[in-house]
Amino acid sequence: MKEKNAFIIIVALFLTFYFMPVGSDWLDNALLSGFALLHEYMTQHVLTCLVPAFFIAGGIAVFVKKQSVLKYLGGKAKPYVSYPIASVSGAILAVCSCTILPLFAGIYKRGAGLGPAIAFLYSGPAINVAAIFLTASVLGFKIGLARAIAAIFLAGLVGLTMAFLFREKTAKQEIALEEETQQKTSKTAITLFFASMVGILVVNGLQIDWTIKWGLMGFMALIAVIVVLLKFKTETRNNWLSETWSISKLLIPYLFIGVFIVGFIMPLIPEKLIIQWVGSNTIQANFLASVFGAFMYFSTLTEVPIMQALIAKGMNQGPALSLLLAGPSLSLPAMLVIRSILGNKKTIAYIAIVVIYSSIAGLIFGMI
């Protein structure tokens, strides 16, 4: 099998380059645009936004234990506790869907039930530190903030709606939790550590003189480094670095390839079509954007360059937010896995609810 695959790849590459319209204007433009967009990301977003965000995500993976969040999502949890916790916990726990899905299935079958499980399922991919800050850095502060707020809010709403539609009894069980390993790092150190790193991201978003900006960012980076060197145990430090590395390794290749592809096809997107379909903040435009987002598969973070291209081509802010809300949490592959846990009826309801609510949220944002 392997030999055959290799052969197919070589033949495909051969045919691609054989028929490549070398020297034609559109190809030159597209290639140049692809590299230009990559250059833009390297110079403006990688060091100041992505790198700190990955370090934060690594820190979260080390210090925030999945078990401690699950405590609040057990069978006996009160709804006013479980819904808010489920809506925000996706933001801090998840980087890839492989962590989300088992937790989702567990909360659904053994814990707080359908509603909170759905809230968690939605919030996981829709809000994570890196995605929110990259959105703010590339697309602007306003839409980044709107994305974060709307995603948390929608998560709870989608969960409540699902729980209302399918009132079912769950076997109230307590989730079996593992013994937690004691963290030996002081609370002050952890707080200072996260505060200084989030500070870097926030300062980066401010519109201030660049010498002050870089000075402040350098200062905060220094605090983070000092805390890590003096207050963290060697083991914690190594865990943190290895988590950060594994997150980066997972996301960066897809992001860079995604950025290049988006840059490549950007000159080929017909501006007229975009303006005609999603150029204004109408119900149809928002709905179209949500449906498109729901079925397309975006690897984590690549939704940002895609939106950048579409907005540059004339997409309205409203439909843009609709797409950002429906896109990352729904995709064809995710739907298939969700179906195996929830069954057809609930899966269809979930997709419909997410699409409708995302459209409404986009519509409202477009009017503000």
Add this chain to the structure above:
Amino acid sequence: MKIQILGTGCPKCKQLEANVKKALEETGKKAEIEKVTDINKIIELGVMATPALVIDGKIVCSGRIPLTKEIKKWL
């Protein structure tokens, strides 16, 4: 001895499998390795955080990738 590796197939689960194989190799012990990728089965086994390692029906580790050194102790 029966070793089950639980995970839906993300890179972390593959890393865990590699670590387990290395641990077996270094200790020279023999075991049957089963990979559980079906999410419903994973939940039935009582695991909420993948990757997880189950040895002879007992969950020894979940939610992180244990080092080869640690796995050797559990074998």
